[in-house]
Structure formats: structure tokens, C-alpha cells
Amino acid sequence: MHLPLFTIWSSIHSLGWHGAFELLRGGVVLGALYALVALGYSLVYGILKLLNFAHGDVFMVGAFMGYGVLSVLSGHLGTVPLIIVMFVVAMLGTGGLGVAIERFAYRPLRNAPRIAPLISALGVAFFLESSVQLLTNSAHYQYSNYPVFFSLIEPAFSFHIEGVLEPVSIVSLIVVGSSIALMFALLFLVNRTRLGKAMRATAFDREAAAMMGINTDRVISAAFFIGSALAGAAGVMYGLQYSDISYLVGFAFGLKAFTAAVVGGIGSIEGAMLGGLLVGLVEVFAGGYAGGQWVDVAVFGLLIAFLLVRPTGILGKHAIQKV
Amino acid sequence: MEATTPKPLLELRGVSMAFGGLAVIDNLDLVVNEHEIVSVIGPNGAGKTTLFNLITGLYRPEAGEILLGGDNLVGLAPHTITNRGIARTFQTLRLFLNMSVIENVMAAQYGHTKVDVVRSMLRTPGWRREEKQIRARAEEKLSFFGQRLMGYRWDQPAYSLSYANRRRLEIARAMATQPRILLLDEPAAGMNPVETHEITDLISQLRDEGGYTILVIEHDMHVVEGISDRVVALDHGVKIAEGSFEQVATDPRVVEAYLGTKATATK
């Protein structure tokens, strides 16, 4: 369960515009994180038609890598360089992890029955979760043990709503801003570069792409690297935003991010953004109005509703690009 | 097919189908009479397999009617259509590869059998009777191919069969659904000349001894010539010729469809 999120909701007593703004603020930030993780699902699903269950746990590993950098370098570096190093290390680390996962768990199964890589993915998810549990001794770790966390929750600017000052913190600006920047970078990569063209070709027809001289193995590795690096970045941001991380944060987060990918239209980059936002808002508003205990059930309801009414997702059918 | 008045069994009226704005079947009329063998020919991409997919309910036509013995089939689920009496084989063999040869044929009798899973688990007398029947019918269908699919082969997995035997098994499996009309999608594709000759005889036999009406897609013109009561030529989803083999083979539009116009003709 997301314990830090509970504190947000429990602080909301008076709803109305004032409370609604707080929910909106929380929902957008959470949605941006879901969107980043959803992109990784979408990218891999688009190319391999593989549901990478381990992706949520890659996100969790990213959060721990960021924490590791923080614990080693805190006090030795200024705030900005420290955060940059956290992002770089976590993104490179999870990117490499993603490539290794693909190489050892999925590549041997390219021509196996469809169910085999899914089971393997389940195995990877459990391997990562148990490994981190072993290494952290099942403990929770707090980003807020370090001063950087507090310098980031300072308000960047504030709104006056119903006479109350509603701050928007620096960290939420970083989260939303860098999520949007990363998504546009990914859009550029997929639509404008050689690698992106190779990805689209591989997604469309892997065998034909291979016959046209595209090294599909390398394209798939690249997709895993990029998707996992995005999840790693999301992991660091999760820590900076909510502080509390443990080996359990990845699984439920991954499921909801996958819901975001499905709701937005799996395989579509813009869809992942929209889906992430929608899932984030549904989660936070359900938590705010119905109570924190309802969030998982609410997001599950959203998934079922979409599968019944519009299984292709918001942008699924009409997305021209098929990443 | 001359003495009695032909009775239409399968009838397509104004059937159209398009993929992304591209017409694959365009306003097609087609009649297959009872006990008739009709061949559909046409160059690649003419819409022949799409035609089969429409008849068997895998695609839903955008316009038109498909009638079997006067009942409209449009909108029915594929398995319902099969139960009504249409069975097919696939151009790209689609056997149940991990099941044994005889199980492939037994599985296809699902629609005409009734015993549910609870009675199967209890092994009731009804189950015993029906299972015996299913097996007998499967053996009967397999025996249609002489010794090709008999004896020790019954219990072999389907993936161990040779290419030609896979084609035969597909036909046996289709027969097991107790169809009135069999749709054969390129039954001679990939076969050597001897096997091709054999399949030509077999198709006539299916009609004469098995009593099936047959609609067949075939590229091998020797086969088409050998079996067809009537030939229909398609091009770009449109029927361009219909009649006896001689009539169709000499039709200038058919020749053009296969060889191209003068400018592109190379042969």
C-alpha cells in the first residue's frame, strides 16, 4: 500500500474547491509518474507483444538506486548536481537491468509458446522483489532522511483558492516537468530518428524488419533500455515526492501503470500519457472522496470498465504509429 | 449436373468486404448447387481466401447475404456456422499440432455431441455411448484416405505428420464436423505431382461417395480441370468469369487477370 499517499488524503477534511485543487495537484503528479512507467510497458508491448510484469519492479529498483546515490553523496554535492547524479545513475542502472532481463529471461523465448515469456516475466518480477527484500532486510527507507528532500518540498509558487494559499512544491514541478520532457524526447526518438524508425518497423513485423537488415535484437534491447531507464527516473521521482520506499512499492505501482497503458491505448505514447494522468486522477480522487482504502478497487474498476467498453483504450485504435 | 434441376445449397448475394477502404470482395454473387464441385480461381490477392473467411463467419461482410439452404448466415458465430453445415480447410495448415491424429478428428465433433463436462467426469453410460460414437466416426473419416492415416498413426501427434498427410488430416477433420458443404482452400498446394493426382481423385470421391458439396480454391489448373463442374474466376474481389473450365480458361478477362495487359505480359 502507498502509505505516504494516505497522509495526503487524510489531510483533506474540507473538500470543495480548495480540497479539489489539492486532489488535482496530487493526481497530476502521481499521473505523471504512472505515465512514465506506462511508457515502458507500451514500448515493450508494442515491439514484442510481451507483458513485462517485471517492469514495476524495475521502477522499484530505480527508486533504491536513487536512494543509494543519495545516501553516499548527500552532503558532498549541492542539491542540483546531486539530483542530476541520482537520475543519471538510476536511469543507467535500470536501463542496464532492463537489457539484462531481456537478454536472459525473454530472448531465449522469442519463438516459444506465448505463455512462456509471461511466466518468465513473473519469475523476473519475483526475483527482483525478493532480491531487494533480501538486500534491504525488508526495511522501509526514507528519502526524507536527507536534507535534499526538504529543500525540494518548498513551494515554488502558490495559488489563492477560497482565501487559502495553496502551494505547488518544487518537487512536483520537477516530476511533472521532467515527465513531460522525457515523453517528448521519446516521441522525438520514435518519430524522427533512425532508431525510432527501426523500432516502428520491428513493431510492425519483426521478421520482415530483420530481413530488411534491421538488427532486431539490438532494437529490442534499445527498447528495453529506454523503457527501463524511464522507469528508473520515475523511481527516483517517486522517492523525491513521497519519500517512503520499500521492496513492495513496485508491484502495485506497476499494475496501475499497466492499467494506464491499457486505458490510454497500449502501444501509443500519447495514450500512455493520457492514461497515466487518468489513472493518477482516479486514484487520488477516489482516495480523497471515498477514502484511501478504496484506491486499488477504484483503479481496478477503471480497468474493467475500459476493457468492457473500449478495449482498445482512448487512443488505441486510431494511433497511427504503432510503437 | 444436367438431368435434375440444380438446387442451390450455398448462395452469396451482393457480398462486399473492404479492409481500410480497400475493397477485397465487391458485390459478389455466387451459387453452389447441391452435389456440385465449384472451383474458385484467381491471381494472388483476388480475394479467394477472404471469400472463405466470409462464408465461415471469421469476417463479417459489410453488405450482402450469405445463405445456406435458404438461411442467412451473416452475423452468426463461426462455430454456429460450422454446426449449420459448412466446414473448411486452411491454406496455411492449422491442425491442432499437439493433439494426436485421431484426437484432431474427434475434437471437430464438438458441435454435434452433447455430453457435458460433469457427465464426462462421472463417466456416465451416456458419455460412454457418445465417446464410442465419436471414436467410430473419427475412424470412419480417417479411413477415407486408405492406409494413409490409419493404424499406428492414430496416436501420433499431428506435428509428426508429413505435409501431404497434414492436408489429408485437415480434410478428415473438416468432414468430422458433418458438413453439407466442404470448403477446401488450396488442397493441392505444396504437394508433389503424385500426391496432386491423388488429391484430384479424392475430391471427386468426396462428392460421389461422401455426398458433400464442394467449393474449392485451387491454383493448380490440372486439378481445377480434373474436378470442377463449374469454375468461378475472381480478380480484385470481382467475379470476372463463370462457367465450365474451358469457358473460363479461355475467357480473355481471365487471361488478362493472370498475365496482365499486353504491356506487362511477359510470357
Added chain:
Amino acid sequence: MSETPEHPETPEAPPPAETPDAQTSRIGVDSWVAESEARRSRTPAALLSRGAARTPDPLKLLVFVAFAVSLPFWTSSGDLFIFGTLTLISAALALGLNVVVGFAGLLDLGYVAYAGVGAYTYASLSSPRWHLHWPALATIPIAMAAAGLVGLLLGISSRRLLGDYYAIVTLFFAQAFASFTNVTNPGDITGGPNGLPNVDPITFFGHKLASYNQQYYLILAIVVILAGATYLANMSRTGRAWRAQRDDPLAAQAMSIPVNRVKILAAVMGAAIAGLCGTIFAATYTAAVSTDYSVPFLILIYATVILGGIGSIAGVLLGAAIINCTLQFLAPQNDHPEVKRWLFYGTIILLVAMLKPVWRSLLVLVATIGFGFAVHALAVAYASHKWTSGVPSSGGSWIAHWAIIPNTDSFTGLNHGNFNNIVYIGLVVMVVITASLKGWWRMLALVPTLYLTVLAWENLLAASGGITAYLLFGVMLIALMAKRPQGLFGEARVEIV
């Protein structure tokens, strides 16, 4: 519409030759070559599966029953519960999952939640919670029906969709179910994190089945019935339809099989069996608790089905025994630590012995032993005494003369936790390196990898039993899928992609 005109006499090129054995893409290896290779293969797994294939099914069941019936006569009641009853419960659950995954080919990841539904239904109707104490003969069918209904609803909601969506919907359902019972808990119907305690034991016509032996025989009877029933279901019209649509859903439709209906039937049957197991589980533990029906349990059941062989009932039973006993031997409260140690070293030596030819495995073994003494001697010579004076967590102090085991009793300036983490991460890295190398290099890399495995085991893994077990199951799923997807007893399947 610019297709190349084709001469009418040219037959269309036949479809590319299929490669029936999807696992081996070696040139010239068709299904026959692969089969004959499999026949000649002498690996333990191959021998086991060949032996199993030659034994008739009823005989296998008889052997199993004879062994299982005798178990209470030569084990203590504690061991009977841990190794007997729990194995049988997971076997029963795995038999139901085998219908869904093995026969029908559906990846149902919400499976344990159905067991949860069964457990909570039973606990609501037969416990002090609502002061209802209905007899088991009434509540068990109700619980099965409730679980089956949930399976039906989930199946319907994703019936038109790809198999992958079914997997994600069911997985999310498992998560939502755990969350619902644990925190949502509207009106306190599920008891929250405490669950529903004081559940009645199962009673038949007034006879309470509360002792370990009674429970054990009841569950044994259920397992035998389930094994028989699912076997008979598979060998029938419905079973053929399941397997047909698993191989090729499109062809199955064209062959008169209502694919969605038979899929949902499998899902409902699996869910009902899970519901039954849930009632037994709740009655055995005298409580229905949310965390019992969450994802770790799911992995356990999946590991059971997959290790034994998807679709093979004998495999499921064997898999349940192996997986549950592994879990129990690794458990921290286990009172057979020496068995745990010998199992570990036995497994390591067995794995090394699978290297061919034999002299290679001997070489690796000798080299590892030598390497260990060398490293240990270096540590003794150059590092503080504290580095090497620890006690192995699995007991057996002789191992401390070979493996580096830092002393945890006194604070030495050396952070013991970090040492463990470095060993573990180093092990993972070495495994990855070993797996990517070939020939002599791989043999060379194997030596420090094995030594690190022992270090990780003695310092870390043996002491954190539960986590180690799940770690092992995760790795096992990955390795099995890559090397032997049919498990021990399953038949290698052919799929044309």
C-alpha cells in the same frame, strides 16, 4: 492493388517449412531429430520424464496414494502437517490451476484470489463472525459456487480480448482482492488485516475433522478425487476442445468449438476448485486471512504447476511435493537444519554433476574446493580475525574453515550487512557473466560463482529462509522457461509462431 500477375500454372509457393520444435532452432534439427535426441538424453530430468511416460496413469496414481496413505504412520504430527497436509493443499490448488493453464492455456494470475473468495465465504458462514455455524457440507458448495461466479465474471469481462489482457485483469484482480479484504473492508465484512478468526473445523455429519491425521486424510481424498476428475475431464469432449483451442483458437472455432465458452468453462472450473481449496485452507488454519491469498502464494502455485510440467497431473503432484518441501525446509522455524544444509550442498553437487563429460564436473568441483581454501587462507593471513571467525547460519562449523563467514557477534568496524549485500550482488553478477560465457571460460567463471553461492548461502540465504524460497522460485521459473518449458513430466509442445 498492384500485385504481380502470375501464370495460372505456377502453384503458389508452399508456406515455409515449419519448425516443429520451437525450442531448438539449430539447423537440420527437425522434430524427429529432436525426438530421438530426447530419447537418448541421459539428464536426470529426461530419465524421469521418460520413466513417467512409460508408467500407466492409474499405476502412477496408485503409487502416489500408497505412499501418501502410509505417510502418517512414520512421521511426527508436526512433520505430517508441514510436509504432508500443506503439500496436499498446494497440490489440490495446483490441480485446479492445471485445468486453466495446462489444459485450456489461459494465464490466470488471479487464481489464489478465488481460493480467498472460497476461504472468506466459508469463514463467513462457519465462524463466530455472524454467529453462523453452517455445516461444511452446505458451506463448501456455496464457497465453490461463489468462487466460480467470480471466475465467470472475470472471464466474461475479458472474453473478447487477447490472452495477455486476461492475465493482467486477473493479476490486478488478485491485487484488488487483497486490498479489498485487507484495507477496504466495508462494514467490517472481511475483518481487515486480522481476517476472520476462529473458523469451524470441517464437520461431516456431526464428525469434526480437527486432528492432523483427519485433516490429512480428508485433503488426500480431495486431491485424489480432483486428480481423477480433472484427468477424466481432459480425456473427454470438453478436454479435447480445451486443448484444440489452446493449439489454434481460430481453427477450433472453424471446427465447431465455441472457443469463448470452453475457455470460460475452464476458468470457472479452476475457480471452483480453488474455492474448494480455500475452504479447506481456512478450516485447516482456522482463519481466513487476506495475506494468505496474495501474490507470493500465486508464485508458489505457478512454480508447482510449471516445475511438474504444465498439463501433467503426475507432474503437478510431484511439483507440489518438491516446491512445498523446499519452502518448508528453508523456513526459519524449521527444526531440521542439517537436512537443509545437505539439501543445499546436494543440489549444488547435482547441478555441477550435470556438466559433461564427468571429468569436467570433477575438475570444477576440485577447483572450487581449492579456490575456497585459497581465498580463506588469504583472508586469514591478511584480514582481521573477525572476518573469518563467524558461525555458519546453517550450523556445521567445519564449513567456516573453507568459506569466509564474518563474525556478527562483536562489532568489528566491518559492516556485516554490507558484506552480505556485496556477496549477493557479486553472485548475481557472476551468474550473469557465467551464463554469457562459453566453453573453458564458462568453466573458469563457474569456480568463483560456486564459491560465492556458498558464501551467500552460509551468510545470508540460509538465514532468510522464506525470502530465499521465493527467490529460488523466481529463478526457477526463468530457468525452466528457457531450458525445459515442459517441466519434469510435461510433454514438449509445438507451436508455430
